[in-house]
Amino acid sequence: MSVITRFAPSPTGFLHIGGARTALFNWLFARHHGGQMLLRIEDTDRARSTEAAVTAIHEGLHWLGLDWQGEPISQFTGADRHAEVARQLLSEGKAYHCYCTPEELTDMRATAKAEGRSMRYDGRWRDRDPADAPKDQAPVIRLKAPQSGETVIQDLVQGEITVQNSEMDDMVLLRADGTPTYMLAVVVDDHDMSVSHIIRGDDHLTNAVRQRQIYDLMEWEVPHFAHIPLIHGADGGKLSKRHGALGVEAYRDMGILPAALRNYLLRLGWSHGDDEIIDTDQATKWFNLEGIGKSPSRFDIPKLENLNSHYIRAMDEAELCGLLAEQLVLTTGRALSDIELARLPLAIAALKERAQTLVELADKAAFLLDGRPLAMEEKAANLVTGDAPGLLAKAHACLGALADWNHDDIAAAVRGLAEAEDLKLGKLAQPLRAALTGRNASPGIFEVLYFLGRQESLDRIGDHMK
């Protein structure tokens, strides 16, 4: 049997970080087994579904590097098919019309709650004579669920889950307006799409038990379930706006690489012994449902950033330069000159060791852009006072005399000057660094001079000589 998984988000916002992990697991599982992952948009709630959200989900998946087989399926367009199944159950006596009004149901719950009973539908229309049906009230169709015994699902992550049928009420299949509910639609679609493995958040765990009742009454084969634990916020509570970054695009904006986010999300809830750095090829080979833990996890940005720094360093340098250039355009709000662009490949090896995100990379690369006189950070400004201007003048002279502008000659000249002045290298390097970068921290000073080129270096030193 071929493996078919599906990712089925509701289009009510961006691609949620938890949804992203669910998509990743479905994708990896399908690829591991040479199967396919389908995308189904659960848009049966017309009021809350938007086209913009569908686009955001596509873009989020695309950015994360996850793809799906075939065209995305709109659940809403299958409404007729869903209704057909509801009518079939009705004609077979496995479902029935219920004429309760919303107000009646609200009252029912209120009373039940007041009396300390659970707030379930009491089944008052289950066996009632159809002749009692009010003429002016459109009915819903409810499943005639078993009232005794128990319903069991074998979950590949959670194990065997058993719920007493007395704990469940007769769920609505078709609304009064003839549209299907989620419970009906998922079951029909998963069946019709031949989904073999349903991998989703464990907020659906109890739903799965109810869904099994529909599978059973339709006499359909029940797919394999794998309910994965949810991701919580840093405080252990439900992930919400309070925790900041909820959508994947927020991580893109933070300068996180898709490869790093995939690795982080993979390790959140899934493990393969002590392995931590697992690229996507390796993950595809290793991924299985057995490695998924049952306990919820918390999202931890520092660990994501650590992984991100790893992937930044491991990335092809030309590609990284491209991303750096994009990021610089974003932060400066202007295009880069050819001269500035040419400095990037020179400096990239030194810069990538120092950045955890692309945003940080761009920040550390800022000194490579033209813009004299340089804005001086406070600690840098303090480094070019006192003896510094005189020292910088000497540096300017000996660097200006260099026949060739290369790293070794620059190093020899600067070291030579420090020796001649009887100074430790740091005493000369720090004022130079401040003059050249406007900061007190940067890559090695010889490298900085080399990246900037002779003219720009001498000009910047000149700005602080006097």
Added chain:
RNA sequence: CACCCCGUAGUCUAAAGGUUAGGAUGUCGGUCUUUCACACCGAAGAUGCUGGGUUCAAGUCCCGCCGGGGUGGCCA
């Protein structure tokens, strides 16, 4: 309130019922260096309960308690 699920350092996790409970990240200290970073070395830090039971042996199995989460819609 009912039902279902979960509980190993701050965080993510490893440990066929059997070494001194391992790794990662974070934190702190050190080495290196020209600053920062990288790298390397080192340290502190955990089985929710001074719970009950099974066993020669429990993080692991059973029960209780406590804590967290999910579900309980004509939302998905």
